[in-house]
Amino acid sequence: MIQISNTTKKFGSKVAVDHISFDIPAGCITGFIGPNGAGKTTTIHMMTGVLAPDQGLITLNGINIATDPIQAKRQFTLVPDSPDLFLRLTGREYANFMADIYDIGQNERKQRIDELVRDFKLENDFDSQMASYSHGMRQKAIIIAALVCNPSIWILDEPMTGLDPESSYILKEKMKQHAAAGNTVFFSTHVLEVAEKLCDKIIMISDGSIKYDGTLDHLKAMHEGESLEQIFLGVVSHA
Ligand SMILES: Nc1ncnc2c1ncn2[C@@H]1O[C@H](COP(=O)(O)OP(=O)(O)OP(=O)(O)O)[C@@H](O)[C@H]1O
Known part of the structure; x- marks a missing residue:
């Protein structure tokens, strides 16, 4: 609330x-x-x-x-209005960075990241730098990183x-x-x-x-x- x-x-x-x-x-x-x-x-x-x-x-x-x-x-977790953040990181590095901030354990985060990356169809690009992503791909990566943390x-x-x-x-x-x-x-x-x-x-x-x-x-x-x-x-x- x-x-x-x-x-x-x-x-x-x-x-x-x-x-x-x-x-x-x-x-x-x-x-x-x-x-x-x-x-x-x-x-x-x-x-x-x-x-x-x-x-x-x-x-x-x-x-x-x-x-x-x-x-x-x-x-809370926030999906901001612009996805142009931390562009030198790969999608996976950024998701792990967010999971670190929220103290999400290694097993739990791996499970969540795998599921979200599959759901949002970013498997082929998640280990590339976000600078190489299209706008929509950056938006997906930001959403994945936000949802990995999963606070209330x-x-x-x-x-x-x-x-x-x-x-x-x-x-x-x-x-x-x-x-x-x-x-x-x-x-x-x-x-x-x-x-x-x-x-x-x-x-x-x-x-x-x-x-x-x-x-x-x-x-x-x-x-x-x-x-x-x-x-x-x-x-x-x-x-
Ligand atoms: N950093 C800032 N400096 C000066 N004015 C600002 C700043 N941020 C927002 N404003 C002004 O505050 C008002 C509200 O802006 P805000 O970005 O909150 O609107 P919004 O509803 O999110 O708009 P949009 O749908 O276009 O994103 C606008 O008049 C905007 O010009």
């Missing part, structure tokens, strides 16, 4: 995130949707300790990321970007399984069809403020006969 309370982030005079509060419960998939520049990545960076908020409180499984960052960071909370920033349909399907199935096992899955997306098919709960952000926080079913009941796209465009145009 993640709790964000009255949290604000400014860059100079620009208020990127403005007094936002919401809970992300365990046991379901929560989608974070909003237009470009709405504040999604800034929020995710504050949740994961990459950025310090100017104001507010963020806890992950009840642990305050500001005052207990090491323990808080052990609660998964935070994914635009995770389907660049993935082929088969890999995107596999990732969505893994997200569903993780949530069904009682864990927390939170992801941002621009792809409303994905949000519609995958999410139990939706949080909509626009211009740094939360415009909707609730179940997908409730949102649809409030806007009977409208698609999620029509609802989204309505919410954003009234921002």
Whole structure:
């Protein structure tokens, strides 16, 4: 579970995130949707300790990321918005580096890496430097390394970007399984069809403020006969 309370982030005079509060419960998939520049990545960076908020409180499984960052960071894994990281490492070296950080034993990590590499069809390239990968292959390697760690909370920033349909399907199935096992899955997306098919709960952000926080079913009941796209465009145009 993640709790964000009255949290604000400014860059100079620009208020990127403005007094936002919401809970992300365990046991379901929560989608974070909003237009470009709405504040999604800034929020995710504050949740994961990459950025310090100017104001507010963020806890992950009840642990305050500001005052207990090491323990808080052990609660989650992050798929960042850009996969262009550690490009001199091979996919396998990067996955092992992440597994080291999370203290995953040798047998367990080997089993998980083998399974994930097979699922995402990266067997032929996993021992090559990530600099030689295509964008989609880098995205797969970052996802594999994040999922090898397998803590209770998964935070994914635009995770389907660049993935082929088969890999995107596999990732969505893994997200569903993780949530069904009682864990927390939170992801941002621009792809409303994905949000519609995958999410139990939706949080909509626009211009740094939360415009909707609730179940997908409730949102649809409030806007009977409208698609999620029509609802989204309505919410954003009234921002
Ligand atoms: N490092 C920064 N310096 C200055 N302004 C920033 C910085 N990071 C983000 N912003 C601003 O904060 C606002 C929110 O940006 P953010 O990246 O959180 O949006 P987003 O919802 O993730 O957008 P996108 O969907 O385009 O990735 C934008 O107006 C952006 O210009």
